[in-house]
Amino acid sequence: MIEFINPSSEKPYIHFQSLYQEALENNQRGVEAISVSSYSQEKSEVEARYVNLKYIVGNEWIFFSNYNSPKAQQFESHSQVSVLIFWPSINTQIRMKGFISKTSTEFSDKHFKGRTKEKNALAISSNQSQVIDSFDEVAENFHQTLRAMTSDTVRPDFWGGFSFFPYYFEFWQGHENRLNKRRVFEQQEDDWIERLLQP
């Protein structure tokens, strides 16, 4: 589930919220899963991965991850990202482009405090995306961290939120005979310019 805080009343956001409700009513699984593509300057390649979108605060879209991970390094050197959502239950794709940076430390702390001990133990113990010798090593690190945790354990600096602010949305809705509807919203200064695209 995505938590909406101070929901934006701008056009693409109203449209997004109405589709999100429709997807929930149609029992869409993994409704919070979004694919985030980033560019690695070092390798000259684009990489995509799913993350769970946790909040939309006004126009700020927030998920959580490891700040030393490959994605974090890519966001640092190239802050423009491409984000995709597909909700098959309502045959809808949402495509976004935006700029990404770290969420405020206050917001990350608050979110960390609200999570289960197990989730936090994993966040603390995992050197995300680093190569290891065996899965046992991961499990051992996790259990050791879990045992050492107390109610005073705080969020480590290397884990927290990422916020992206979309400047482009495309809502694609599949219809019979491939008469698919594509509605684009592009930000221009304080407004959103709306266009329709051919299928």
Ligand SMILES: Cc1cc2nc3c(=O)[nH]c(=O)nc-3n(C[C@H](O)[C@H](O)[C@H](O)COP(=O)(O)O)c2cc1C
């Ligand atoms: C549905 C789904 C949701 C995921 N959510 C997250 C998430 O919220 N945060 C995260 O760090 N990784 C999440 N992952 C794992 C990422 O896809 C990825 O494997 C990991 O973040 C490492 O990515 P990187 O090496 O590009 O940094 C999720 C995977 C799936 C399939």
